[in-house]
Amino acid sequence: MKYKVKLPYFEGPLDLLLFFIKRDELNIYDIPIAKITKDFLEYIQLMQMLDLEIASEFIVMASTLMQIKAKMLLPKPNVENEEEEEDPRAELVKQLLEYKKFKELAGEFEKMEDEASKIYYRGYFKHDARDYYDENETYEFLKDVSLFDLLTAFKKAFENASEKEVHEIEVQNYKVEDEIENIINRLKIKSRFSFSEFFEEYHEKIRIIVAFLAILELARLKKIKISQQDTFGEIFIERAFEEQERYAANAI
Amino acid sequence: MENLKSIIEAIIFASDVPLSLKQLKEIINEPNKPFTKNGDQTKISEQDIKNAIDELNREYTERGSAFRIIEIAEGYQFATLPEFARWVGKLFKERTKKKLSQPALETLAIIAYKQPISKPEIEAIRGVNVDHIIKTLLEKKLITIVGRADTLGRPLLYGTTKEFLKYFGLKSLSELPKPTEIEEIMQEDDEKINSYIEVTEDEREKIPKKNGK
Numbered sequence: 304m305k306y307k308v309k310l311p312y313f314e315g316p317l318d319l320l321l322f323f324i325k326r327d328e329l330n331i332y333d334i335p336i337a338k339i340t341k342d343f344l345e346y347i348q349l350m351q352m353l354d355l356e357i358a359s360e361f362i363v364m365a366s367t368l369m370q371i372k373a374k375m376l377l378p379k380p381n382v383e384n385e386e387e388e389e390d391p392r393a394e395l396v397k398q399l400l401e402y403k404k405f406k407e408l409a410g411e412f413e414k415m416e417d418e419a420s421k422i423y424y425r426g427y428f429k430h431d432a433r434d435y436y437d438e439n440e441t442y443e444f445l446k447d448v449s450l451f452d453l454l455t456a457f458k459k460a461f462e463n464a465s466e467k468e469v470h471e472i473e474v475q476n477y478k479v480e481d482e483i484e485n486i487i488n489r490l491k492i493k494s495r496f497s498f499s500e501f502f503e504e505y506h507e508k509i510r511i512i513v514a515f516l517a518i519l520e521l522a523r524l525k526k527i528k529i530s531q532q533d534t535f536g537e538i539f540i541e542r543a544f545e546e547q548e549r550y551a552a553n554a555i
Numbered sequence: 556m557e558n559l560k561s562i563i564e565a566i567i568f569a570s571d572v573p574l575s576l577k578q579l580k581e582i583i584n585e586p587n588k589p590f591t592k593n594g595d596q597t598k599i600s601e602q603d604i605k606n607a608i609d610e611l612n613r614e615y616t617e618r619g620s621a622f623r624i625i626e627i628a629e630g631y632q633f634a635t636l637p638e639f640a641r642w643v644g645k646l647f648k649e650r651t652k653k654k655l656s657q658p659a660l661e662t663l664a665i666i667a668y669k670q671p672i673s674k675p676e677i678e679a680i681r682g683v684n685v686d687h688i689i690k691t692l693l694e695k696k697l698i699t700i701v702g703r704a705d706t707l708g709r710p711l712l713y714g715t716t717k718e719f720l721k722y723f724g725l726k727s728l729s730e731l732p733k734p735t736e737i738e739e740i741m742q743e744d745d746e747k748i749n750s751y752i753e754v755t756e757d758e759r760e761k762i763p764k765k766n767g768k
Contacts, residue, residue, distance in 0.1 A: 314658050315683030360683050401680055404734050408668070409660035411732045412723060416654060419724030421640035422625070423647075425633035426571030455694075 316364030317402040319346060324399070331399060334392055336375055340368040371395060477510050482517035490527065490542040498538040559583070559599065560607045562590060564624075567608075573630025573721070576601040628720035629727050662688045663697060667719070667731055671701045671712035689713065697722060 323342050324331055343365060350357050374391040390396075489496070505511045518540060521527045528541040566582055567574055583590045583599050590599060608631055612623050625634045635643050655663070662685050665677050677685050692698045701714035720727065 314661070315681060317682035358683065364682070398680075398682070402682060405661050405664045405668075405680060408664040408732065408734060409657060412660045412664055412667075413654075415723040415725070415732075416660075418637065419722060420654075421637035421644075422627075422724060423635045423640070423643045424571075424627070424721070425568065425622070 315358070316343075316361050317399060318406070319343065319361075320364070320399060321403055321406065331403075332396060334396065336368065336372050336392060340365075340372050343368055367395065475507060475509050477513040479513055479516050479520060482510075482514045483521060486514070486517055486521060486540075487526070487544075490540075490544075494542040496540045498540065501540060559590060559603065560610055563604060563607045564611055567624055567631055568633055570632065573628045573632040573717070575630040576604050578630070579604050626726045627724065628717040658683075658685075659688050659691060663692060663715070663719070666692075666698055666713050667715050667728070668734070670714035671704075672714075673704050673706070673710035673712055675710060677713075 371391045528543045696718045703709045
């Protein structure tokens with residue numbers, strides 16, 4: 304059995320790097336790239352061991368780190384060049400600082416969220432982000448409806464629509480009289496039918512019922528004979544009218 | 556009994572969204588039958604309304620009411636005082652527990668400070684995919700689509716909503732907390748670097764001036 308584990312701590316490679324920097328009290332402006340690359344790769348290995356899905360972002364960061372490390376190991380090609388070459392780490396540091404800033408702001412936001420959650424506004428409470436878990440919530444007004452809302456509504460409507468199957472209803476108009484005529488005509492061609500043979504070409508329930516009623520009616524009129532050879536055996540329908548009577552039936 | 560203060564109280568009381576001073580002014584100065592003070596034809600100003608709201612709040616404080624008219628999301632709305640959250644919260648049990656996740660807060664912070672901003676730009680800062688978070692934030696109406704960027708692929712641009720201000724108890728976007736010292740440190744560094752580059756022999760005297768700014 305396989306277990307899937309999610310480590311909630313690191314939201315991404317930048318988060319993980321910040322964690323290393325904080326944990327080891329590293330100077331963010333002067334990151335020991337060899338050490339941090341080692342730590343980072345170890346973490347990825349750990350994730351592999353735990354059979355965690357490694358987000359592609361982590362792989363990208365690992366390669367970036369190794370690239371920086373390689374660049375730093377290489378001797379500067381142009382020593383005479385006075386122009387200060389950019390530190391290979393500069394881009395990463397910039398990215399880390401930017402991310403760190405928002406991570407800290409997120410902390411501020413959390414405090415604000417906490418404070419604001421203590422305030423309850425007067426209203427009908429139909430339109431509050433904190434209530435969004437209620438999926439069946441309906442908004443009465445069109446105000447504040449964004450394109451996104453419309454798209455969501457459209458998608459929902461579309462999904463609901465596809466769930467409904469469409470049935471075609473045919474008007475069925477079978478009459479016992481018609482079936483009587485039909486049976487008589489068939490018996491003219493072949494004087495004896497088995498019950499199952501007879502109903503072979505009947506597919507609609509209603510028509511079978513009507514035809515059965517027709518058989519009963521014909522039996523009552525003694526135009527046909529119904530016989531069964533043994534219990535639960537096949538039932539046969541047999542012609543019981545003479546040739547002349549045929550004309551009479553046709554005359555109806 | 557019909558005085559400006561009571562009218563404002565009634566309008567704000569009946570509203571389920573924050574009302575701005577401008578909106579209140581428009582209602583009160585409604586052209587067909589505007590409010591007049593003892594036949595005085597001068598129109599009511601936003602300051603008059605603000606004063607009335609302050610006066611109302613003073614009254615609520617004096618009588619020890621559990622609510623105030625508070626300034627929130629670019630408007631005014633009735634709200635209970637935070638100290639009653641314990642009790643009022645019982646009315647909305649689910650809500651109080653539902654907090655935004657860390658990734659959602661980070662993404663919101665980025666959008667709040669950098670709006671309008673596209674998804675790729677957000678992802679560049681966070682270093683991870685934000686598809687799902689954006690969807691959740693849109694559903695919560697904390698952010699909204701504000702347009703499209705002119706860059707390649709014309710990605711959608713996102714910005715915060717009034718609901719966002721309300722959710723975080725902000726009067727307006729200008730009330731957002733200032734980014735912490737890091738930004739300042741970075742700026743200082745930039746300044747240091749810049750001054751290092753710019754300063755030549757004869758310009759050296761100018762340094763104090765630069766720092767004084």
